[in-house]
Amino acid sequence: MRFALLFTMASICFGFGVGVGESAAHAEEALSPANRAEAVQIIADLRHIVTPQGIERHEKIRIGGIDQWVSIRGTDKRNPILLMVHGGPGWVSMPTSWYFQRGWEEYFTVVQWDQRGAGSTYATNDPDAVAPTMTPERMIADTEEMVSWLRKEFGRDKIFLLGHSWGTYLGLEVAQRHPDWLYAYIGVAQMTNMPQSEREGWQFDMDEAKKASNAQAIAELNSIAPYGTGSKPITVASLMIQRKWLNQFGGMVYQRTGGQAEGAAMSLSPEYTDADVDKVGEASQYSLNKLLGKVITLDLSRIQKLDCPVVLFLGRHDHNVSSSLAAAWFGKLQAPSKRLVWFENSAHEVAVEEPGKTLVSLVTYVRPLAADAPVR
Structure with missing residues (x-):
């Protein structure tokens, strides 16, 4: 699993701190989660509240x-x-x-x-x-x-x-x-x-799409234009297109393409x-x-x-x-x-x-x- 390499490296670092050989092997055994439950338990143990008034x-x-x-x-x-x-x-x-x-x-x-x-x-x-x-x-x-x-x-x-x-x-x-x-x-x-926030978000998307010469983004954004104007409500489908490109261009998480992490x-x-x-x-x-x-x-x-x-x-x-x-x-x-x-x-x-x-x-x-x- 993807956890294995990360925690193997962590165990090597711990090994240098406490001694090599058997100690490092024990650290690796303790720190290498094989599944979600074991990884979650490590996090739970780290954040466990132990103070008397906790x-x-x-x-x-x-x-x-x-x-x-x-x-x-x-x-x-x-x-x-x-x-x-x-x-x-x-x-x-x-x-x-x-x-x-x-x-x-x-x-x-x-x-x-x-x-x-x-x-x-x-x-x-x-x-x-x-x-x-x-x-x-x-x-x-x-x-x-x-x-x-x-x-x-x-x-x-x-x-x-x-x-x-x-x-x-x-x-x-x-x-x-x-x-x-x-x-x-x-x-x-x-x-x-x-409503104004939605319109500004669409404009941000379009400006970024043009800067990047992203033809797909420009076409999809144009397909929902005019966005957030008049009496016609914004549909979920239209909002998902706006958010798709807003996320892609860093409007949700700065310098990242969305909230995947x-x-x-x-x-x-x-x-x-x-x-x-x-x-x-x-x-x-x-x-x-x-x-x-x-x-x-x-x-x-x-x-x-x-x-x-x-x-x-x-x-x-x-x-x-x-x-x-x-x-x-x-x-x-x-x-x-x-x-x-x-x-x-x-x-x-x-x-x-x-x-x-x-x-x-x-x-x-x-x-x-x-x-x-x-x-x-």
């Missing part, structure tokens, strides 16, 4: 009348809670959090949540039974219930809510309705005027079973089919005032959800305090693309806003 939970809770999965992790449960509301709709962050989240857990109790119709929550429930409830209103209500459950479960008046992409819509709605529940709202890849990382998630991993794509398509039409017609620039602190993390090269539109909206937004952090080497997947800067920014700009929370 917390490491992975469980189903009842939200909105169905079982929904959460992961709750941190080295000190007295730290403030940070709920990450994932994007998509249906593109979960729990199964890649093993890569980007470990540092966060020293400063926050971090909660990953697979939303209705997504990830392991999708795999746990009957999709046909859940289908009638796949509405923006129900998703907002689920988010409110999730925050309420955390506040009650951990005896906290406030938490941090971090939304990514689609999750920024849900997060903004909670921040508007319940600012007293939040230390701050953190928007990553913030959605604002989505992140998608592959899901298969190494300690929280996910084989069945969960197998259904990630199916769940994502299910959620898109149910919610996409509403998502790409949203105009969140109507929100001009929030009564809690606001922090935005924006990728300079994000054309999946326009970061320039988000910055313009943020400039006009009224809030008790606000801060915009630019990630110069990121597009849409800030936490994965620049995990170090994400951690430093959370610790520097977000953590101090929980002034009444105990400091580690």
Whole structure:
């Protein structure tokens, strides 16, 4: 397997540190996973929480009348809670959090949540039974219930809510309705005027296609033109063409052709079973089919005032959800305090693309806003 060479080389390096011969052989035996289960166990062991005040939970809770999965992790449960509301709709962050989240857990109790119709929550429930409830209103209500459950479960008046992409819509709605529940709202890849964002994304694609003299891209993009204009809704098929080329030209992950690496990382998630991993794509398509039409017609620039602190993390090269539109909206937004952090080497997947800067920014700009929370 592809793991074998990587871990054989690792064992050689360990051998030089502890002695050659038998020690190196033992290292190779311990570090060479033969299958997904063994590779996942290595990751789980590395990130296992061992501190006296630590917390490491992975469980189903009842939200909105169905079982929904959460992961709750941190080295000190007295730290403030940070709920990450994932994007998509249906593109979960729990199964890649093993890569980007470990540092966060020293400063926050971090909660990953697979939303209705997504990830392991999708795999746990009957999709046909859940289908009638796949509405923006129900998703907002689920988010409110999730925050309420955390506040009650951990005896906290406030938490941090971090939304990514689609999750920024849900997060903004909670921040508007319940600012007293939040230390701050953190928007990553913030959605604002989505019809305009879609049009700008198509234009980015076309400009890049012409620079590259990519005849196929130009032809496919022309086939969906005019894109996102007039009263005709954007179809899933048209959006997939726009996203295909946007991904190819680095508008989703900077200087990469899409999110293949992140998608592959899901298969190494300690929280996910084989069945969960197998259904990630199916769940994502299910959620898109149910919610996409509403998502790409949203105009969140109507929100001009929030009564809690606001922090935005924006990728300079994000054309999946326009970061320039988000910055313009943020400039006009009224809030008790606000801060915009630019990630110069990121597009849409800030936490994965620049995990170090994400951690430093959370610790520097977000953590101090929980002034009444105990400091580690």
